[in-house]
Amino acid sequence: MKLCLMFLLLLLMERNGLCQHEDICVKSVINSCSDCIRSGPYCVWCKQLNFTKAGEQEATRCDTRAQLRARGCRMDEITSPQNNVDVLDEKPLSVSLTSDQQPVQLSPQKISLRLRPGLSTTFKLSFKRVQGYPVDLYYLMDLSYSMKDDLEHVKDLGQDLFEALNNITAHAQIGFGAFVDKTVLPYTNTNENKLQKPCDDNNQQCQAAFGYRHVLSMTAKKEEFKRKVTEQLISGNLDSPEGSLDAVMQAAVCGDRIGWRDNSTRLIVLTTDAGFHMAGDGKLAGILEPNDGRCYMENGLYTRSLTMDYPSVGQVATQLEKNNIQPIFAVTEEVETVYKQLSKMIPKSEVGVLSLDSKNVVQLIKGAYNRLSSKVTVTHDNLPDHVRVFYTPKCEHSGPAGDVTGVCDNVRAGQEIAFDVTVTADSCMRDKAFTIRPLGIKDTLTVTLSTTCECDCKDPQDNSHPHCKNKGGVRCGICRCNEGFVGQFCECSIGEQDEHALRASCQRHNGTECEGRGDCVCGRCQCHSTESGSSYHGDFCQCDDEHCEKYQNTLCGGNGKCNCGKCDCVPDYEGSACQCRVSDTGCRTPNNTVCSGRGACRCSRCQCIEGYQPPLCQECPSCPNPCQAKLDCIECLGFESGVFKQNCSVACKKVIDHEMVDEFSISSKECLQKDTAGCWILFKLEQMVGEDHYKAEILRHRDCPAPPNITAIIGGSIASVALIGILLLMLIKLLIYMKDLKEYQKFENEKKQSKWAEADNPLFQNATTTVANPTFTGE
Incomplete structure (x- = not known):
């Protein structure tokens, strides 16, 4: 049973892998x-x-x-x-160092790959540090005047250095070289006396100015090292930066003079208290010839110091890597930052801080050597174009996987580690080769690479097959017609068919034959090549693969292929120009839905369906009020009445009961609506993920009004009519009164404005006799 389950699991994994x-x-x-x-x-x-x-x-x-x-x-x-990996040479890793054969620290040594373009293959690369591997150490010292105290201490350094190296290996050698700077202005005082004795102190023993001098080739004799170093005198120059890179370059490329052994760990210890000149600085002295990275040493002196510019950092890094040399920069605290920046650009290098008199240099070298030797960095050289290599370390202390180097740290002597090396060829090639090696180690793996760009369909080699009307042979299922015949099945004989009808079938919409980009052969277009060398394609040669949208000035953003004017993106990219990584991070709502279920995520932005608005398709201003729109469904679902009574389950499938769903809601609202029976319904709508998708809950049974009171309605109607009549009569009376009042006021106003004339009446005559009554008292 377990075996069956495992077999099914493997089948599923294989199937999933194919799908991916x-x-x-x-x-x-x-x-x-x-x-x-x-x-x-x-x-x-x-x-x-x-x-x-x-x-x-x-x-x-x-x-x-x-x-x-x-x-x-x-x-x-x-x-x-399919891919094929063939190991040609795989010597076993050495257990220990022996005198009769060269140690093997890297396996395999030769491998042949036959790959299909674009299809990766992975093989294992093993490495094991051999205990007691030989060490060559070249001590390269700054002899400018500021290093006077350090030189005195270095003269007694030989014994300590050899003892430290002997603790590492029984096969140690030491060499010595010195440098100051180019002996031209503005780097060195060119006065004849100053050139011979550039030191400021007249009582100081001082040697003539020089650029770089090789003093002692590699030797295992500590007495000879001490004697040669003791003979050295301090020198001097004008400016602070020194010609360090000139010295490092010559020490790296003049291997036969320095005495580097073929199978050894090569170290250059550069001690200085100043910065360094680099490429371009030589122009200040009129030196315009670029450094060519070659050896120019005669009688121990660098002969092109005055005519060739300083090397660039890149040139120095390349030569150190090419010659398997690992530099240790033993510098003072003042220039530590400068050399740490330099170390970042030179693989397999270390920086240590010297004390004021260099007394700690031995401990510094020991620590730097341990760090360098315990860090294994695998990389490649001479990688052909369109080939990619990716390293995956398989060790306890590994660095991140990468396509430039693979790193394992804290590797002990005798410990075996491994790297998975993945190689991909993106185009067709034949018999290309490159090397893979650990930095600072001579052992290499030579990889020979070819690609399979032709099909082997194992077809019979005859030229007469019934499938091809016996007028051609079959090659991988396709007819290859004999001379004089064309067509999918070699059915057309050149010159015997209806030329007009055949040509008409090569015209799209009665237009130009094959769009002017191909030839019509037996009624089918055979397309020409474009100006860049690719071909037009399509039934009518209407397509090319050079006019797609660009991103960052690259066709399809470099993440897809142009196909008939449209970008076909690789699986992890999308967009019209394949400019976006496939990701829905920017489209997720707080409840972890994509675009609220109402749109598609494109380039980390929601493309909402009609009506809904970005950024997350949550709002729809143009959509109808859901309370009114869903009222009929609420009525039929809750009370089995209303317009949807007969087909409620179909018409209201997007409005569901609250107990039948367990999803995230986007928003909710309470609604109070009157149904078709005039009843009020209080219900709650929760808007769910998706278009027009709601969860409904009736909060209170519907509230229907009582039936009307006929008697009250009739009595109320009569009373209302009587009341209205009285009000009308009162209104008429009021209008008449107002009119009379207005006429009276008008009369009064006219009366006040009348004027009466005072005159005697001519007809009136006064009395002629007046008689007074004697008895009238006036009362």
Whole structure:
């Protein structure tokens, strides 16, 4: 049972792997099986006869394995070249150092790869440090005047240095060299007396100014080292930076004079208290010739110091790596930062801080050597174009996997470590070679690389096959016609067919034949090449692969292929120019849904369906009020009444009961609406993920109004009519009164404005006699 389960698990893993890798086959111009396998690592070819339909292009034979199987191609008819790894030389790793043979620290030593373009292969590379591996140490010292105290201490350094190296290996050698700077202005005082004695102190023993001098070749004799160093005198120059890079370059490239051994750990210990001149600084002295990285040493002196510029940091790094030399910069605290920056640009280098009189140099060298030797960095040289190498360390203290180097740290002597080396060739090539090696170690792995860009379909080599009307042979399922015959099945004889009808079938929309980009052969377009060397393609040669959208001035952003004006992106990229990594991080809502289920995530932005708005498709201003829109569904779901009573489950499938779903809601609101029966319904709507998707909950049973009171309505109506009549009469009376009042006021105003004349009446005559009554008292 366990075996069966394991077998099923392996099948699922294999199937998942195929789905992850074989779902992409980007095709361009496909005229043969060879064109197909060059299109991509997961493109395969179906050589099955009659696989294509009538009039269908043979390019449809090229697709992913899954697609071809789905369209009916048998497994045994699918052609797909695979990678092949052949180990040519694999000597076992040395257990210990022996005198009769060279130690082997890297295995294998030679390997041959035959790869399919774009399809990676991985092999194992093993490494083991040999105990007691020989060490060559070249002590390169700054002899400018500021290093006077340090020189006195170095003269007594030989015994301590040899003892320290002997603790590491029984096969140690030491050499010595010195440098100051170019003996020209403005670096050195060119006065004749100053050139002979550049030191400021007249009582000081001082040697003549010089650039770089090789003093002692590699030796195992500590007495000779002490004697040669004791003979050295201090010198001097004008400016602070020294000619350090000149000295390092010559010590690296003049291997026969320095005495570097073929199989040894090579160290250069550079001691100085000043910075360094680099390429371009020589122009200040009129020296314009660039450094060529070659050896110019005669009688121990660098002869081109006055005519050749300083080397660049890149040149020095290249020569140190090429010659397997590891530098240790023993510098004073004032220039530590400068040399740490230099160390970042030189692989396998270390920086240590000297004391004021260099007394700690031995401990510094021991510590730097231990760090260098315990760190194994694997890299490659002479990598051919269109080839990629990726390293995955397999050790306890590994650095990050990378396509430039693989790093294992804290590796002990005798400890075996390994690296998985993944190689990918992106184009067709034959018999290319490159080397893989640990930095600072001579052992190398030589990799010979070729690619399989042709199909081996094992076809019979006859030129008369029934499938091709006996007028040609079959090659990988396609007819290769004999001379004088053309067509998919060699059915056309040149010069015997209806030329007009054949040419008409090569015209799209009665336009130009093959869009002017190809030739019409037997009713089918054979497309020409574009100006850049690729080919037009399509039924009418209407497509090319050079006019797609660019991103950062690169076609399809370098993350896809241009196919008929449209970018076909690799699996991890998307966008019109393949400019975006496939990711939905920017499209996720707080409840971890993508675009709220109402749009698609493109380039980390939501493309919402109509009505919904970015950034997360949560709001829809143009959508109808959900309380009103969902009222009919609430009525039919909750009370089995209303307009949707007969087909409630169909019409209201996007409004669901709150107990039947366990999803995240986006928003919620309470609604109070009147249904078709005039009843009030209080319900809650929660907007769910997805378009027009709600969860409903009725909060209170519907509230329906009481039936009307007829008697009250009739009595109320009569009373209302009577009241209205009285009010109308009162209104008329009020209007009449107001009118009369207005007329009276008008009369009064006119009366006040009347004027009466005072005059005697001519007809009136006064009395002629007046009689007074004597008895009238006036009361």
